[in-house]
Amino acid sequence: MIFFCEECGEKNDLEGSAFSNGKAVFQCRACGYRNAYSFCPRKKEIHRDKGRILKTICSFSEVIGVFLYDTENGVRETRMPDVLTRADIEILGREFFRSYTSGQSAYPDIQGMCIRIADKYFMVHRMPDHLLVVIVTRTPTLPDAVHKFILDLA
Amino acid sequence: MVLMDCFSDIGRIKGVDQYVLVDNRGNIMIHDMTEFETVAEVVWSCGRSLSVLGKNKFKYAAFLRKNKNDFLIFPVGKYYLGVVERKGFVTDEVADAVMDFLNTRFDEIG
Known part of the structure:
Protein backbone atom coordinates (compact mmCIF):
# COMPACT_ATOMS: atom_id res chain seq x y z
CA MET A 1 0.00 0.00 0.00
CA ILE A 2 1.27 3.46 -0.88
CA PHE A 3 1.73 6.03 1.90
CA PHE A 4 3.04 9.54 1.52
CA CYS A 5 5.68 11.03 3.77
CA GLU A 6 4.31 13.87 5.91
CA GLU A 7 7.60 15.71 5.65
CA CYS A 8 8.55 15.58 1.96
CA GLY A 9 5.52 13.99 0.20
CA GLU A 10 7.51 11.04 -1.20
CA LYS A 11 5.46 7.89 -1.83
CA ASN A 12 6.45 4.88 0.24
CA ASP A 13 5.25 1.37 -0.56
CA LEU A 14 4.51 -0.31 2.79
CA GLU A 15 3.87 -3.91 3.74
CA GLY A 16 1.27 -4.95 6.34
CA SER A 17 3.95 -5.08 9.04
CA ALA A 18 4.27 -1.30 8.88
CA PHE A 19 0.85 -0.83 10.51
CA SER A 20 0.52 -0.72 14.27
CA ASN A 21 -2.58 0.14 16.35
CA GLY A 22 -4.30 1.85 13.43
CA LYS A 23 -1.19 3.84 12.55
CA ALA A 24 1.17 3.68 9.60
CA VAL A 25 4.66 3.70 11.07
CA PHE A 26 7.55 3.98 8.66
CA GLN A 27 10.76 5.82 7.85
CA CYS A 28 10.55 7.72 4.55
CA ARG A 29 12.79 6.16 1.93
CA ALA A 30 13.67 9.59 0.53
CA CYS A 31 14.23 11.91 3.50
CA GLY A 32 14.43 9.45 6.40
CA TYR A 33 11.63 11.19 8.33
CA ARG A 34 9.94 8.92 10.93
CA ASN A 35 6.22 8.94 10.04
CA ALA A 36 3.56 7.69 12.45
CA TYR A 37 0.09 8.78 11.45
CA SER A 38 -3.41 7.37 11.74
CA PHE A 39 -4.64 5.34 8.82
CA CYS A 40 -7.84 6.98 7.50
CA PRO A 41 -10.64 4.97 5.87
CA ARG A 42 -9.82 4.43 2.20
CA LYS A 43 -12.69 6.42 0.70
CA LYS A 44 -11.71 9.49 2.68
CA GLU A 45 -8.12 8.93 1.63
CA ILE A 46 -9.03 9.04 -2.07
CA HIS A 47 -11.10 12.19 -1.72
CA ARG A 48 -8.52 13.91 0.45
CA ASP A 49 -5.55 12.93 -1.66
CA LYS A 50 -7.10 12.96 -5.14
CA GLY A 51 -4.74 15.65 -6.45
CA ARG A 52 -1.69 13.79 -5.21
CA ILE A 53 -3.02 10.43 -6.45
CA LEU A 54 -3.50 11.79 -9.97
CA LYS A 55 -0.09 13.45 -9.86
CA THR A 56 1.49 10.13 -8.88
CA ILE A 57 -0.23 8.27 -11.73
CA CYS A 58 0.77 10.98 -14.21
CA SER A 59 4.40 10.70 -13.14
CA PHE A 60 4.78 7.50 -15.20
CA SER A 61 6.04 8.12 -18.72
CA GLU A 62 3.48 5.81 -20.37
CA VAL A 63 0.60 7.82 -18.91
CA ILE A 64 -0.79 10.65 -21.05
CA GLY A 65 -3.56 11.77 -18.70
CA VAL A 66 -5.89 10.70 -15.91
CA PHE A 67 -9.16 11.79 -14.36
CA LEU A 68 -11.44 10.80 -11.51
CA TYR A 69 -15.13 10.54 -12.32
CA ASP A 70 -17.77 10.52 -9.61
CA THR A 71 -20.69 8.46 -10.91
CA GLU A 72 -23.14 10.74 -9.11
CA ASN A 73 -21.52 14.16 -9.51
CA GLY A 74 -19.34 14.00 -12.62
CA VAL A 75 -15.64 14.79 -12.98
CA ARG A 76 -13.94 15.36 -9.62
CA GLU A 77 -10.32 15.88 -10.59
CA THR A 78 -8.53 15.86 -13.91
CA ARG A 79 -5.04 15.87 -15.32
CA MET A 80 -5.98 15.37 -18.93
CA PRO A 81 -4.30 17.05 -21.93
CA ASP A 82 -5.49 20.63 -22.58
CA VAL A 83 -6.90 19.65 -25.96
CA LEU A 84 -9.87 18.13 -24.12
CA THR A 85 -12.38 20.50 -22.54
CA ARG A 86 -14.09 19.82 -19.22
CA ALA A 87 -17.27 18.99 -21.19
CA ASP A 88 -15.34 16.43 -23.29
CA ILE A 89 -14.05 14.76 -20.13
CA MET A 127 -12.83 2.83 -7.00
CA PRO A 128 -14.71 2.91 -3.70
CA ASP A 129 -17.24 5.66 -3.05
CA HIS A 130 -18.79 5.88 -6.56
CA LEU A 131 -15.54 6.78 -8.26
CA LEU A 132 -14.05 5.71 -11.56
CA VAL A 133 -10.42 6.34 -12.39
CA VAL A 134 -9.69 6.72 -16.10
CA ILE A 135 -6.05 6.52 -17.17
CA VAL A 136 -4.98 7.30 -20.74
CA THR A 137 -1.85 5.47 -21.85
CA ARG A 138 0.25 4.81 -24.91
CA THR A 139 0.35 1.07 -24.17
CA PRO A 140 -2.44 -1.52 -23.88
CA THR A 141 -1.43 -2.50 -20.35
CA LEU A 142 -0.81 -0.31 -17.35
CA PRO A 143 2.76 -0.12 -16.08
CA ASP A 144 3.09 -2.60 -13.18
CA ALA A 145 3.64 0.15 -10.64
CA VAL A 146 0.49 2.00 -11.73
CA HIS A 147 -1.51 -1.23 -11.73
CA LYS A 148 -0.37 -2.02 -8.19
CA PHE A 149 -1.13 1.54 -7.11
CA ILE A 150 -4.70 1.25 -8.51
CA LEU A 151 -5.24 -2.12 -6.85
CA ASP A 152 -4.13 -0.66 -3.53
CA LEU A 153 -6.64 2.17 -3.88
CA ALA A 154 -9.46 -0.15 -4.92
CA MET B 1 -24.37 -15.01 -47.20
CA VAL B 2 -20.73 -14.21 -48.02
CA LEU B 3 -20.65 -11.82 -45.10
CA MET B 4 -22.00 -14.40 -42.66
CA ASP B 5 -19.50 -16.99 -43.93
CA CYS B 6 -16.77 -14.47 -43.21
CA PHE B 7 -17.92 -13.95 -39.64
CA SER B 8 -18.30 -17.65 -38.93
CA ASP B 9 -14.52 -17.95 -39.34
CA ILE B 10 -13.98 -15.66 -36.36
CA GLY B 11 -14.26 -18.68 -34.08
CA ARG B 12 -11.06 -20.00 -35.66
CA ILE B 13 -8.95 -17.05 -34.58
CA LYS B 14 -6.45 -18.02 -31.90
CA GLY B 15 -7.73 -16.90 -28.51
CA VAL B 16 -11.39 -16.53 -29.53
CA ASP B 17 -13.72 -18.75 -27.54
CA GLN B 18 -17.21 -17.41 -28.33
CA TYR B 19 -18.63 -14.61 -30.46
CA VAL B 20 -21.82 -12.79 -31.34
CA LEU B 21 -22.49 -10.30 -34.14
CA VAL B 22 -25.27 -7.71 -33.99
CA ASP B 23 -26.34 -5.06 -36.47
CA ASN B 24 -26.78 -1.38 -35.64
CA ARG B 25 -30.36 -2.02 -34.50
CA GLY B 26 -29.36 -4.75 -32.07
CA ASN B 27 -30.52 -7.68 -34.19
CA ILE B 28 -28.41 -10.80 -33.72
CA MET B 29 -26.91 -11.78 -37.08
CA ILE B 30 -24.80 -14.76 -36.11
CA HIS B 31 -23.42 -16.23 -32.91
CA ASP B 32 -21.53 -19.06 -31.34
CA MET B 33 -22.11 -18.26 -27.70
CA THR B 34 -23.99 -19.38 -24.62
CA GLU B 35 -26.35 -16.77 -23.16
CA PHE B 36 -26.02 -14.82 -26.39
CA GLU B 37 -29.13 -12.66 -25.92
CA THR B 38 -27.88 -10.84 -22.80
CA VAL B 39 -24.42 -10.43 -24.29
CA ALA B 40 -25.79 -9.22 -27.64
CA GLU B 41 -27.59 -6.40 -25.87
CA VAL B 42 -24.36 -5.31 -24.17
CA VAL B 43 -22.46 -5.52 -27.48
CA TRP B 44 -25.03 -3.35 -29.20
CA SER B 45 -25.41 -0.79 -26.41
CA CYS B 46 -21.68 -0.39 -25.63
CA GLY B 47 -20.63 -0.65 -29.27
CA ARG B 48 -23.00 2.12 -30.33
CA SER B 49 -22.13 4.37 -27.42
CA LEU B 50 -18.35 4.02 -27.77
CA SER B 51 -18.53 4.36 -31.56
CA VAL B 52 -20.24 7.74 -31.16
CA LEU B 53 -17.64 8.74 -28.58
CA GLY B 54 -14.60 7.68 -30.58
CA LYS B 55 -16.14 8.32 -34.01
CA ASN B 56 -14.32 6.19 -36.59
CA LYS B 57 -11.28 5.97 -34.33
CA PHE B 58 -12.89 3.57 -31.86
CA LYS B 59 -11.03 0.29 -32.32
CA TYR B 60 -12.25 -1.94 -29.51
CA ALA B 61 -13.29 -2.18 -25.87
CA ALA B 62 -12.02 -4.93 -23.61
CA PHE B 63 -13.80 -5.82 -20.38
CA LEU B 64 -11.27 -7.37 -18.03
CA ARG B 65 -12.77 -10.19 -16.00
CA LYS B 66 -11.71 -11.89 -12.80
CA ASN B 67 -12.06 -15.34 -14.43
CA LYS B 68 -9.68 -14.20 -17.24
CA ASN B 69 -12.24 -14.87 -20.00
CA ASP B 70 -12.07 -11.23 -21.06
CA PHE B 71 -14.84 -9.88 -23.26
CA LEU B 72 -14.21 -7.62 -26.25
CA ILE B 73 -16.36 -5.46 -28.51
CA PHE B 74 -15.33 -4.33 -32.02
CA PRO B 75 -17.06 -1.98 -34.44
CA VAL B 76 -17.32 -3.61 -37.89
CA GLY B 77 -18.95 -1.26 -40.38
CA LYS B 78 -22.65 -1.23 -39.50
CA TYR B 79 -22.22 -4.19 -37.16
CA TYR B 80 -20.75 -4.79 -33.73
CA LEU B 81 -18.85 -7.92 -32.84
CA GLY B 82 -18.61 -9.30 -29.31
CA VAL B 83 -15.90 -11.85 -28.52
CA VAL B 84 -15.24 -13.87 -25.39
CA GLU B 85 -11.54 -14.59 -25.08
CA ARG B 86 -10.18 -18.02 -24.26
CA LYS B 87 -8.43 -18.22 -20.89
CA GLY B 88 -4.64 -17.96 -21.02
CA PHE B 89 -4.40 -15.53 -23.95
CA VAL B 90 -3.18 -11.93 -23.86
CA THR B 91 -6.12 -9.61 -24.46
CA ASP B 92 -4.44 -7.01 -26.65
CA GLU B 93 -2.91 -9.78 -28.80
CA VAL B 94 -6.35 -11.33 -29.30
CA ALA B 95 -7.72 -7.87 -30.12
CA ASP B 96 -4.98 -7.32 -32.72
CA ALA B 97 -5.65 -10.76 -34.24
CA VAL B 98 -9.38 -10.05 -34.55
CA MET B 99 -8.76 -6.59 -36.06
CA ASP B 100 -6.26 -8.05 -38.57
CA PHE B 101 -8.79 -10.72 -39.50
CA LEU B 102 -11.59 -8.20 -39.97
CA ASN B 103 -9.45 -5.81 -42.00
CA THR B 104 -8.25 -8.59 -44.31
CA ARG B 105 -11.68 -10.14 -44.84
CA PHE B 106 -13.46 -6.86 -45.40
CA ASP B 107 -10.84 -5.76 -47.89
CA GLU B 108 -11.45 -9.03 -49.74
CA ILE B 109 -15.23 -8.73 -49.90
CA GLY B 110 -15.27 -4.93 -50.25
Whole structure:
Protein backbone atom coordinates (compact mmCIF):
# COMPACT_ATOMS: atom_id res chain seq x y z
CA MET A 1 0.00 0.00 0.00
CA ILE A 2 1.27 3.46 -0.88
CA PHE A 3 1.73 6.03 1.90
CA PHE A 4 3.04 9.54 1.52
CA CYS A 5 5.68 11.03 3.77
CA GLU A 6 4.31 13.87 5.91
CA GLU A 7 7.60 15.71 5.65
CA CYS A 8 8.55 15.58 1.96
CA GLY A 9 5.52 13.99 0.20
CA GLU A 10 7.51 11.04 -1.20
CA LYS A 11 5.46 7.89 -1.83
CA ASN A 12 6.45 4.88 0.24
CA ASP A 13 5.25 1.37 -0.56
CA LEU A 14 4.51 -0.31 2.79
CA GLU A 15 3.87 -3.91 3.74
CA GLY A 16 1.27 -4.95 6.34
CA SER A 17 3.95 -5.08 9.04
CA ALA A 18 4.27 -1.30 8.88
CA PHE A 19 0.85 -0.83 10.51
CA SER A 20 0.52 -0.72 14.27
CA ASN A 21 -2.58 0.14 16.35
CA GLY A 22 -4.30 1.85 13.43
CA LYS A 23 -1.19 3.84 12.55
CA ALA A 24 1.17 3.68 9.60
CA VAL A 25 4.66 3.70 11.07
CA PHE A 26 7.55 3.98 8.66
CA GLN A 27 10.76 5.82 7.85
CA CYS A 28 10.55 7.72 4.55
CA ARG A 29 12.79 6.16 1.93
CA ALA A 30 13.67 9.59 0.53
CA CYS A 31 14.23 11.91 3.50
CA GLY A 32 14.43 9.45 6.40
CA TYR A 33 11.63 11.19 8.33
CA ARG A 34 9.94 8.92 10.93
CA ASN A 35 6.22 8.94 10.04
CA ALA A 36 3.56 7.69 12.45
CA TYR A 37 0.09 8.78 11.45
CA SER A 38 -3.41 7.37 11.74
CA PHE A 39 -4.64 5.34 8.82
CA CYS A 40 -7.84 6.98 7.50
CA PRO A 41 -10.64 4.97 5.87
CA ARG A 42 -9.82 4.43 2.20
CA LYS A 43 -12.69 6.42 0.70
CA LYS A 44 -11.71 9.49 2.68
CA GLU A 45 -8.12 8.93 1.63
CA ILE A 46 -9.03 9.04 -2.07
CA HIS A 47 -11.10 12.19 -1.72
CA ARG A 48 -8.52 13.91 0.45
CA ASP A 49 -5.55 12.93 -1.66
CA LYS A 50 -7.10 12.96 -5.14
CA GLY A 51 -4.74 15.65 -6.45
CA ARG A 52 -1.69 13.79 -5.21
CA ILE A 53 -3.02 10.43 -6.45
CA LEU A 54 -3.50 11.79 -9.97
CA LYS A 55 -0.09 13.45 -9.86
CA THR A 56 1.49 10.13 -8.88
CA ILE A 57 -0.23 8.27 -11.73
CA CYS A 58 0.77 10.98 -14.21
CA SER A 59 4.40 10.70 -13.14
CA PHE A 60 4.78 7.50 -15.20
CA SER A 61 6.04 8.12 -18.72
CA GLU A 62 3.48 5.81 -20.37
CA VAL A 63 0.60 7.82 -18.91
CA ILE A 64 -0.79 10.65 -21.05
CA GLY A 65 -3.56 11.77 -18.70
CA VAL A 66 -5.89 10.70 -15.91
CA PHE A 67 -9.16 11.79 -14.36
CA LEU A 68 -11.44 10.80 -11.51
CA TYR A 69 -15.13 10.54 -12.32
CA ASP A 70 -17.77 10.52 -9.61
CA THR A 71 -20.69 8.46 -10.91
CA GLU A 72 -23.14 10.74 -9.11
CA ASN A 73 -21.52 14.16 -9.51
CA GLY A 74 -19.34 14.00 -12.62
CA VAL A 75 -15.64 14.79 -12.98
CA ARG A 76 -13.94 15.36 -9.62
CA GLU A 77 -10.32 15.88 -10.59
CA THR A 78 -8.53 15.86 -13.91
CA ARG A 79 -5.04 15.87 -15.32
CA MET A 80 -5.98 15.37 -18.93
CA PRO A 81 -4.30 17.05 -21.93
CA ASP A 82 -5.49 20.63 -22.58
CA VAL A 83 -6.90 19.65 -25.96
CA LEU A 84 -9.87 18.13 -24.12
CA THR A 85 -12.38 20.50 -22.54
CA ARG A 86 -14.09 19.82 -19.22
CA ALA A 87 -17.27 18.99 -21.19
CA ASP A 88 -15.34 16.43 -23.29
CA ILE A 89 -14.05 14.76 -20.13
CA GLU A 90 -17.55 14.73 -18.60
CA ILE A 91 -18.84 12.90 -21.70
CA LEU A 92 -15.96 10.42 -21.58
CA GLY A 93 -16.63 9.69 -17.91
CA ARG A 94 -20.37 9.31 -18.42
CA GLU A 95 -20.10 6.98 -21.41
CA PHE A 96 -17.36 4.87 -19.84
CA PHE A 97 -19.47 4.48 -16.71
CA ARG A 98 -22.50 3.48 -18.81
CA SER A 99 -20.46 0.92 -20.72
CA TYR A 100 -18.88 -0.43 -17.54
CA THR A 101 -22.25 -0.99 -15.85
CA SER A 102 -23.74 -2.38 -19.04
CA GLY A 103 -20.85 -4.88 -19.26
CA GLN A 104 -21.38 -5.87 -15.65
CA SER A 105 -25.01 -6.73 -16.40
CA ALA A 106 -23.73 -9.64 -18.51
CA TYR A 107 -20.50 -10.34 -16.64
CA PRO A 108 -20.62 -9.30 -12.96
CA ASP A 109 -16.95 -10.22 -12.44
CA ILE A 110 -15.67 -7.37 -14.61
CA GLN A 111 -12.75 -5.66 -12.87
CA GLY A 112 -11.75 -3.07 -15.40
CA MET A 113 -12.12 -1.88 -18.94
CA CYS A 114 -9.68 -0.90 -21.70
CA ILE A 115 -10.99 1.15 -24.62
CA ARG A 116 -8.77 1.77 -27.60
CA ILE A 117 -9.47 4.97 -29.51
CA ALA A 118 -6.98 5.67 -32.31
CA ASP A 119 -3.59 4.81 -30.78
CA LYS A 120 -4.55 5.66 -27.20
CA TYR A 121 -5.80 3.31 -24.50
CA PHE A 122 -8.33 4.41 -21.89
CA MET A 123 -8.09 2.21 -18.78
CA VAL A 124 -11.16 2.40 -16.59
CA HIS A 125 -11.22 1.06 -13.03
CA ARG A 126 -13.85 1.34 -10.32
CA MET A 127 -12.83 2.83 -7.00
CA PRO A 128 -14.71 2.91 -3.70
CA ASP A 129 -17.24 5.66 -3.05
CA HIS A 130 -18.79 5.88 -6.56
CA LEU A 131 -15.54 6.78 -8.26
CA LEU A 132 -14.05 5.71 -11.56
CA VAL A 133 -10.42 6.34 -12.39
CA VAL A 134 -9.69 6.72 -16.10
CA ILE A 135 -6.05 6.52 -17.17
CA VAL A 136 -4.98 7.30 -20.74
CA THR A 137 -1.85 5.47 -21.85
CA ARG A 138 0.25 4.81 -24.91
CA THR A 139 0.35 1.07 -24.17
CA PRO A 140 -2.44 -1.52 -23.88
CA THR A 141 -1.43 -2.50 -20.35
CA LEU A 142 -0.81 -0.31 -17.35
CA PRO A 143 2.76 -0.12 -16.08
CA ASP A 144 3.09 -2.60 -13.18
CA ALA A 145 3.64 0.15 -10.64
CA VAL A 146 0.49 2.00 -11.73
CA HIS A 147 -1.51 -1.23 -11.73
CA LYS A 148 -0.37 -2.02 -8.19
CA PHE A 149 -1.13 1.54 -7.11
CA ILE A 150 -4.70 1.25 -8.51
CA LEU A 151 -5.24 -2.12 -6.85
CA ASP A 152 -4.13 -0.66 -3.53
CA LEU A 153 -6.64 2.17 -3.88
CA ALA A 154 -9.46 -0.15 -4.92
CA MET B 1 -24.37 -15.01 -47.20
CA VAL B 2 -20.73 -14.21 -48.02
CA LEU B 3 -20.65 -11.82 -45.10
CA MET B 4 -22.00 -14.40 -42.66
CA ASP B 5 -19.50 -16.99 -43.93
CA CYS B 6 -16.77 -14.47 -43.21
CA PHE B 7 -17.92 -13.95 -39.64
CA SER B 8 -18.30 -17.65 -38.93
CA ASP B 9 -14.52 -17.95 -39.34
CA ILE B 10 -13.98 -15.66 -36.36
CA GLY B 11 -14.26 -18.68 -34.08
CA ARG B 12 -11.06 -20.00 -35.66
CA ILE B 13 -8.95 -17.05 -34.58
CA LYS B 14 -6.45 -18.02 -31.90
CA GLY B 15 -7.73 -16.90 -28.51
CA VAL B 16 -11.39 -16.53 -29.53
CA ASP B 17 -13.72 -18.75 -27.54
CA GLN B 18 -17.21 -17.41 -28.33
CA TYR B 19 -18.63 -14.61 -30.46
CA VAL B 20 -21.82 -12.79 -31.34
CA LEU B 21 -22.49 -10.30 -34.14
CA VAL B 22 -25.27 -7.71 -33.99
CA ASP B 23 -26.34 -5.06 -36.47
CA ASN B 24 -26.78 -1.38 -35.64
CA ARG B 25 -30.36 -2.02 -34.50
CA GLY B 26 -29.36 -4.75 -32.07
CA ASN B 27 -30.52 -7.68 -34.19
CA ILE B 28 -28.41 -10.80 -33.72
CA MET B 29 -26.91 -11.78 -37.08
CA ILE B 30 -24.80 -14.76 -36.11
CA HIS B 31 -23.42 -16.23 -32.91
CA ASP B 32 -21.53 -19.06 -31.34
CA MET B 33 -22.11 -18.26 -27.70
CA THR B 34 -23.99 -19.38 -24.62
CA GLU B 35 -26.35 -16.77 -23.16
CA PHE B 36 -26.02 -14.82 -26.39
CA GLU B 37 -29.13 -12.66 -25.92
CA THR B 38 -27.88 -10.84 -22.80
CA VAL B 39 -24.42 -10.43 -24.29
CA ALA B 40 -25.79 -9.22 -27.64
CA GLU B 41 -27.59 -6.40 -25.87
CA VAL B 42 -24.36 -5.31 -24.17
CA VAL B 43 -22.46 -5.52 -27.48
CA TRP B 44 -25.03 -3.35 -29.20
CA SER B 45 -25.41 -0.79 -26.41
CA CYS B 46 -21.68 -0.39 -25.63
CA GLY B 47 -20.63 -0.65 -29.27
CA ARG B 48 -23.00 2.12 -30.33
CA SER B 49 -22.13 4.37 -27.42
CA LEU B 50 -18.35 4.02 -27.77
CA SER B 51 -18.53 4.36 -31.56
CA VAL B 52 -20.24 7.74 -31.16
CA LEU B 53 -17.64 8.74 -28.58
CA GLY B 54 -14.60 7.68 -30.58
CA LYS B 55 -16.14 8.32 -34.01
CA ASN B 56 -14.32 6.19 -36.59
CA LYS B 57 -11.28 5.97 -34.33
CA PHE B 58 -12.89 3.57 -31.86
CA LYS B 59 -11.03 0.29 -32.32
CA TYR B 60 -12.25 -1.94 -29.51
CA ALA B 61 -13.29 -2.18 -25.87
CA ALA B 62 -12.02 -4.93 -23.61
CA PHE B 63 -13.80 -5.82 -20.38
CA LEU B 64 -11.27 -7.37 -18.03
CA ARG B 65 -12.77 -10.19 -16.00
CA LYS B 66 -11.71 -11.89 -12.80
CA ASN B 67 -12.06 -15.34 -14.43
CA LYS B 68 -9.68 -14.20 -17.24
CA ASN B 69 -12.24 -14.87 -20.00
CA ASP B 70 -12.07 -11.23 -21.06
CA PHE B 71 -14.84 -9.88 -23.26
CA LEU B 72 -14.21 -7.62 -26.25
CA ILE B 73 -16.36 -5.46 -28.51
CA PHE B 74 -15.33 -4.33 -32.02
CA PRO B 75 -17.06 -1.98 -34.44
CA VAL B 76 -17.32 -3.61 -37.89
CA GLY B 77 -18.95 -1.26 -40.38
CA LYS B 78 -22.65 -1.23 -39.50
CA TYR B 79 -22.22 -4.19 -37.16
CA TYR B 80 -20.75 -4.79 -33.73
CA LEU B 81 -18.85 -7.92 -32.84
CA GLY B 82 -18.61 -9.30 -29.31
CA VAL B 83 -15.90 -11.85 -28.52
CA VAL B 84 -15.24 -13.87 -25.39
CA GLU B 85 -11.54 -14.59 -25.08
CA ARG B 86 -10.18 -18.02 -24.26
CA LYS B 87 -8.43 -18.22 -20.89
CA GLY B 88 -4.64 -17.96 -21.02
CA PHE B 89 -4.40 -15.53 -23.95
CA VAL B 90 -3.18 -11.93 -23.86
CA THR B 91 -6.12 -9.61 -24.46
CA ASP B 92 -4.44 -7.01 -26.65
CA GLU B 93 -2.91 -9.78 -28.80
CA VAL B 94 -6.35 -11.33 -29.30
CA ALA B 95 -7.72 -7.87 -30.12
CA ASP B 96 -4.98 -7.32 -32.72
CA ALA B 97 -5.65 -10.76 -34.24
CA VAL B 98 -9.38 -10.05 -34.55
CA MET B 99 -8.76 -6.59 -36.06
CA ASP B 100 -6.26 -8.05 -38.57
CA PHE B 101 -8.79 -10.72 -39.50
CA LEU B 102 -11.59 -8.20 -39.97
CA ASN B 103 -9.45 -5.81 -42.00
CA THR B 104 -8.25 -8.59 -44.31
CA ARG B 105 -11.68 -10.14 -44.84
CA PHE B 106 -13.46 -6.86 -45.40
CA ASP B 107 -10.84 -5.76 -47.89
CA GLU B 108 -11.45 -9.03 -49.74
CA ILE B 109 -15.23 -8.73 -49.90
CA GLY B 110 -15.27 -4.93 -50.25
